[in-house]
Amino acid sequence: MVGLTGGMGCGKSTAAARFAERGFRRLDADQVVRDELLPSPEVAAAIRDRLGPSMLAADGSVRRDRVAGKVFKDPAALAWLEELLHPRLLERWRGMVAASPGTAFIVEVPLLFEKGLENWFDFTVCVTTDSESQLRRLEQRGIPRDQARERISQQLPLARKCELADHVLLNDGTPEFLREQVDALADRLLNSQPDRPAGRIHVSPP
Template identity: 50%
Template sequence: MKDGIKLGLTGGIGCGKSTAGALFEKGGFRVVDCDRIVRDLLESDSGVHTALRERFGEQVMLPEGGVDRAAIAAIVFQDAEALKWLESLLHPLVEGVWRDQLSSDPGANWCVEIPLLFEKNLEKHFDFTVCLASSEAVQLDRLAARGLSRDQAKARIQRQLPLEQKISRADFVLFNDGSQDFLRQQVFQLIDQLTTVS
């Protein structure tokens, strides 16, 4: 059986990766959300819990179990060394999960949402890369709607590779400054293009 298409989906924070992922799913792709894998690991992986306790103490754990993600974020977005440590803990685990999922059904079309796709040089695992792009003003508005202050939002944007670099490295770019309908048209057009070619 012929292998399906493997897409790596990335973009700036607040550019709409999850919205695009849901549209790829509607278009017949199986979608893996790496942010969700991280949330699952923080919620229920005892090895991750032990490592976080040893590094940061009980202040990052919730009384009912699991990790206080807001407390972790407050630490790592102020401390580059702590962020690097957290990424070295989580990223190999996350990659293991999505690679297992892809190999479980190689004939399916897959779309894997990876915020740091290019930063971690993971594009080599995919047939094509897709970048979601928005203006910084739109990114900041969307992050404000998630409850981040302007300073917090800018700090998170600056932690990632500049969006222009992601755009230049991606095979396809989807622009998401407009309506969801406009994004839907772009996603379905791309799916048609990829599935017709393959």
């Protein structure tokens, strides 16, 4: 199982999609939270009780935009939300992996190193880019620069993530440049034994 991380706007999802095309089964931690955990009545009730009724829509569903706006300005609220969601997320992973023995998984985890989850994986991969490209991509998603900087500041610096990762992918160039790197790394990982790690390798196309 391979853990894929990186900063906001660095291209994790693009890299994960290419890994999936190369034979990995893709799991997205954020998608599991969005599609499975937040719709849970138990989780919604906990968010209402802790963060206030304004966090829920009229139908009882969680207003993700309001929750994000609150917790990214309140470290204590963010820590509480992570403590609520992360054990449930890890339980989902256990079930998925146990149900598909022998499958090569690529798992997108934005806070992989921040939460000390590296030991869950056979290998870790960090997608990185320069600061200007990162901010520009987030602006294209509708996140203003000041909000983007605030959210980025909540994460471990990219340079440190790259130091901790077994493999690093650069997303400073064209989409083809990133695909070539993913292809080279996918071949290597699919042929590697989990108990004989290939080590920290910076992968670039020839």
